[in-house]
Amino acid sequence: MANGQIKTDVILIGAGIMSATLGSLLKELAPDWEITVFERRSSAGEESSNEWNNAGTGHSALCELNYTVEKPDGSMDISKAIKVNEEYQVSKQFWSYLVNSKLIRNPRDFIMPVPHMSFVQGAKDVAFLKKRFEALSSNPLFQGMEYSDDPAKLMEWIPLMMKDRTVSGPIAATRIDSGTDVNFGALTRILFDHLKSKGVDMKFNQHVQDVKRTSDDRWELKVRNIENGTVTRHTAKFVFIGGGEGAFICCRNPAFLKVKGSADSQ
């Protein structure tokens, strides 16, 4: 059954951390805008953002080795590590703003300090880690990073990993105390609770099946109620697909790809 169109300013598809974050930013910047969230599950933060479904590391390139690449000339490219770390600083600034504005009551409900460590073994990886450490530690974003290839020091840093380990070749680790552990599931729920209190319309058990451009330059969504099968149509000036790439077939719609392409290039 298709009903008449229901209009709103912004539609967020998916109730994960991405929609929660964008919704919170929008509510601060444009409090009068009407926002509707469509989520196919029965509550917020049940998929990737749920605490049981991700590792909870506050990604800031402190321990993720893939953000630094050794170039053919042997030098270490740290540009991606710097970009990721800077982006994470912005996230922390936003969360600090939400705490200072009392929109989040207790930061310990979702973020904890935890040292970030990288452990490697074998001469090649030890050489890589040392070079990575030397390149990063001179940058203020990575201040305080330590490197050690001394098993006694590593025993102090990572006793569970070192206990009963037979060290037969080179091993090394880096450690930095400014790392964080983030409960993205809790943060998602906190942000959506706040958004609900600000009048954001949270619609659960609603599967967005299609998105298309209308002749008056709005977006129209076809939404199926999972519980009773009814289909409704909703239009909005702006749509954010926070449901993960490939979440639904309409992502192949050329009109959507045009918009997505311009966002990606920024």
Ligand SMILES: Cc1cc2nc3c(=O)[nH]c(=O)nc-3n(C[C@H](O)[C@H](O)[C@H](O)COP(=O)(O)OP(=O)(O)OC[C@H]3O[C@@H](n4cnc5c(N)ncnc54)[C@H](O)[C@@H]3O)c2cc1C
């Ligand atoms: C194993 C694993 C480990 C990870 N570890 C880390 C980590 O340590 N640190 C880190 O920063 N990140 C980590 N991530 C990544 C992080 O979890 C995700 O980037 C983040 O949670 C994505 O948030 P999201 O809101 O885009 O997606 P989600 O939380 O998945 O939310 C998307 C929502 O959209 C809904 N949805 C999808 N399609 C539709 C539709 N058609 N209609 C209605 N609703 C729809 C889904 O039900 C879901 O609730 C990890 C991810 C995984 C899988």
